[in-house]
Amino acid sequence: MRKGIIYCLLLLASFSAALAQNYDESKVPLYVLPDVLKTTGGKVIRSGEKWEKLRRPEVLRLFEDNIYGRMPVDYDSIRYMLTQDDVPEMDGKAVLKQVTVTVFRNKQSVQINVVLFVPTQPRKPVPVFLLINNRGKDNTDPTRVKKSEFWPAEMVVDSGFAIAAFHVSDLAPDDKETYMTGILEKLYPEQLNMDNGMKAIGAWAWGASRVMDYFETDRDIDAKKVIVVGHSRGGKTSLWAAAQDQRFAACVTNCSGNTGAALARRQFGERISRINTTFPHWFNNNYKQFNDKESALPVDQHMLISLIAPRPVYATNASKDLWADPTGTFLAMKAAEPVYALYNIKPELPKDPPGINTPVIGSHFGYHNREGEHNMTAYDWGNFIRFAKKF
Numbered sequence: 568m569r570k571g572i573i574y575c576l577l578l579l580a581s582f583s584a585a586l587a588q589n590y591d592e593s594k595v596p597l598y599v600l601p602d603v604l605k606t607t608g609g610k611v612i613r614s615g616e617k618w619e620k621l622r623r624p625e626v627l628r629l630f631e632d633n634i635y636g637r638m639p640v641d642y643d644s645i646r647y648m649l650t651q652d653d654v655p656e657m658d659g660k661a662v663l664k665q666v667t668v669t670v671f672r673n674k675q676s677v678q679i680n681v682v683l684f685v686p687t688q689p690r691k692p693v694p695v696f697l698l699i700n701n702r703g704k705d706n707t708d709p710t711r712v713k714k715s716e717f718w719p720a721e722m723v724v725d726s727g728f729a730i731a732a733f734h735v736s737d738l739a740p741d742d743k744e745t746y747m748t749g750i751l752e753k754l755y756p757e758q759l760n761m762d763n764g765m766k767a768i769g770a771w772a773w774g775a776s777r778v779m780d781y782f783e784t785d786r787d788i789d790a791k792k793v794i795v796v797g798h799s800r801g802g803k804t805s806l807w808a809a810a811q812d813q814r815f816a817a818c819v820t821n822c823s824g825n826t827g828a829a830l831a832r833r834q835f836g837e838r839i840s841r842i843n844t845t846f847p848h849w850f851n852n853n854y855k856q857f858n859d860k861e862s863a864l865p866v867d868q869h870m871l872i873s874l875i876a877p878r879p880v881y882a883t884n885a886s887k888d889l890w891a892d893p894t895g896t897f898l899a900m901k902a903a904e905p906v907y908a909l910y911n912i913k914p915e916l917p918k919d920p921p922g923i924n925t926p927v928i929g930s931h932f933g934y935h936n937r938e939g940e941h942n943m944t945a946y947d948w949g950n951f952i953r954f955a956k957k958f
């Protein structure tokens with residue numbers, strides 16, 4: 568009996584230790600990041616050309632196999648249908664387009680619904696912000712009855728940019744029981760049997776690339792200037808989308824935290840074990856091997872940002888969102904600088920993280936830590952626009 572109680576107490580203690588999150592900077596363990604410039608064969612990369620030829624494909628494969636899953640590139644055909652075209656909106660400042668993107672493979676298909684506002688003012692084609700929407704669909708209300716800071720269409724249009732969005736549920740429901748009922752079961756069932764097969768976040772990123780396919784056909788849009796944006800789980804996705812699809816001109820990752828822009832090895836705030844337990848449907852099976860074993864990962868998140876080089880990246884955090892580790896995000900960007908340096912891009916970020924509400928906006932890196940809660944607000948968007956104008 569006594570033995571039983573002791574056993575239960577021990578079990579409880581180890582369970583709560585696993586759940587306990589560290590928010591104390593002095594308790595961040597000493598860690599060594601994997602060298603982004605050294606190939607697995609030990610070769611040191613010294614040029615952008617060698618990075619792209621030797622190391623970049625290797626790093627991409629490591630992320631696919633250990634975290635986000637393989638990204639399928641093949642499909643049989645794709646069709647774009649404009650269900651609304653050139654509808655004047657916003658007192659004539661913009662036109663509304665609604666597009667259904669249908670992708671076919673092995674006689675099955677999925678549909679992605681895109682909402683797009685194009686400003687009437689600047690000469691076309693225009694650059695566009697594409698939001699991977701992981702919140703309610705009403706945040707991207709095409710009727711503009713509901714206006715949300717999460718997708719401030721009027722503000723973006725007034726700045727001369729188009730703004731678009733699609734909802735993650737068109738690709739994979741954000742639910743551990745049903746995530747496979749979207750593109751996974753319909754188009755890529757083989758991925759479900761692979762330990763390195765993609766799950767929800769891979770599927771959402773795949774969706775962003777299909778919307779990119781559409782932009783390449785829309786004469787109103789400058790497809791060379793598509794900025795992919797995501798918040799939180801959507802921000803993990805925008806990074807992954809930009810990392811593996813080099814057609815995206817730039818990436819905005821807002822409060823993306825663990826397995827987004829923050830370094831895993833700091834073990835600050837959310838950890839891999841926690842994200843894999845609460846959201847087992849986001850990352851591939853192999854990732855579960857790294858629960859409580861951050862230092863065994865062959866990558867860390869600075870290497871994900873490096874995959875986007877030399878394209879611009881803006882990462883944000885919120886002061887009360889320690890769960891997402893604002894400092895770890897800043898340090899990941901700093902640790903990606905050597906890859907940008909291969910393209911002669913000088914460090915644009917200061918040595919230490921800037922203060923709250925002090926955006927640092929260079930032509931390749933943008934970073935801020937907004938005062939407040941985990942969210943994406945007009946303040947954040949205002950800075951994304953400043954950043955986009957800069958590059």
Ligand code: GCU
Pocket residue numbers: 798799800801822823824825837842890
């Ligand atoms: C949870 C999760 C985070 C994620 C966030 C979100 O808090 O732990 O990793 O970023 O949800 O998507 O809002």
